[in-house]
Amino acid sequence: MKYLSLAPLTICSLFLVTACGGGSSDSSPVAFSLNAEANSVGERETFIIDYQFDQLVDANVTITADKGTIDTVNKQIIWSAYEVDNDTFETITVTANNGTDSYSQTFHLSVIDTDYVFYFTDPDVPNQDFWDDRNYAAPRVNSAYIDGLIAEETPINIAMSEIGYFPHPDLPELAGTYPAQDVEHFHGNLVGSLMVALQNNGEGVAGLVSNAQLYRIDYTQPGWAQYLIDQNAMVLNISYGGVQCSRNDRLWLQDEIDTYVNAGGIITVSTGNDASATFQGCQNIILVASVDIDGSPSGFSNYGNSVDISGFGGNQLLADENQSYRYAHGTSYSTPSVASAVAFGKQKYPQLTHEVAELGLTQSAKPFPVKLPAGGFGAGILDAYAFIEWLDLYYGND
DSSP: OEEEEEOOOOOEEESSGGGSTTOOOOSSOOOEEEEEOOSEEETTSEEEEEEEEOTTSOTTOEEEESSSEEETTTTEEEEEOOOOSSOEEEEEEEEEEOSSOEEEEEEEEEEEEOOOOOSSOOTTGGGOGGGOTTSTTSOOHHHHHHTTOSOTTSOEEEEEEOSOOOOOTTSOOOSEEESSOOOOOSHHHHHHHHHHOOSSSSSSOOOSOSSEEEEEEOTTSTTHHHHHHHTTEEEEEEOOTTOOTTSGGGTTHHHHHHHHHHTTOEEEEEOOSSSSBOOOOOSSOEEEEEEOTTSSBOTTOOBOTTOOEEEEOSOEEEEOTTSSEEEEOSHHHHHHHHHHHHHHHHHHOTTOOHHHHHHHHHHSOBOOSSOOOTTSSOSOBOOHHHHHHHHHHHTTOO
């Protein structure tokens, strides 16, 4: 991240040209003051110079600046910081002019080239867009760790519904499976990587959740709810678009979900990737669609009135089945980011329920940057930072 630093600034009221050095004027005074509130400003943020005229000055005095935008209503010059590769200097000259007399003052600014700070040091973390909070759809998990909002030292058990999971040097071993059979399939590695890839191990990527044990179940096999309850794994991610409780062969599934949720479990489910209305038909789940990194709807994402929230599901670098890494996209990867946010909530507040989690996620969500049809992609875009703050207020720990 690049920061903009302001050289030592004197706030000066200019009733005569000679009242403040660095300016120039004709014989008559232009009563005029400048004030810069911030000493530094981050990349993609703004530097604001406030200006003001003395009441005795003729109303015809105008302000010009060689850089930035002049807001005559709020009496501000607004200049956007920008990215640089090396430290450099910037100047902004502001001039007050009444048609006869003028006064100019130049601000000398230094633009400091610094790197964006990632909380975890794994070498490929900068290539994982969801860790970079400068991206609109990033869930602000990086900032939540930096600001100490996440109870990262608290152990937590979480689960995913997958049929396979290959050993990988950047992934933890599974803590348990239900049922015991395993199928060679890549999907579990990618989903698991997003949630629990090892952090600060000097290799590859980092998952979102610290200090987590990962369980794998198959949601199509009855009995998984009690298994997870017995393991105290009370956050479950299901990254499949075909979870349907109305299917004749799954009429038992809603009861299984209800058993888990009534015991304190929370389930996130993906909408699917058919670019059509979602056909997920279960209750007591948090249904997740996908947006791209700029916050616009992902072209592949399913949508519908039953969607609760969206998360970033665009290309993201994850640990794969070949003990390597690859990019993947889909609602399969927007959903575990929401599950991870729920896991943060459970780490801090084990009493967190489905109802409270759903309410907090939707009320704390970022607004969509583009107008969307009502009911299509949920309440907004996941903001894990705001969600944890919401929980702090809800549980009285602000």
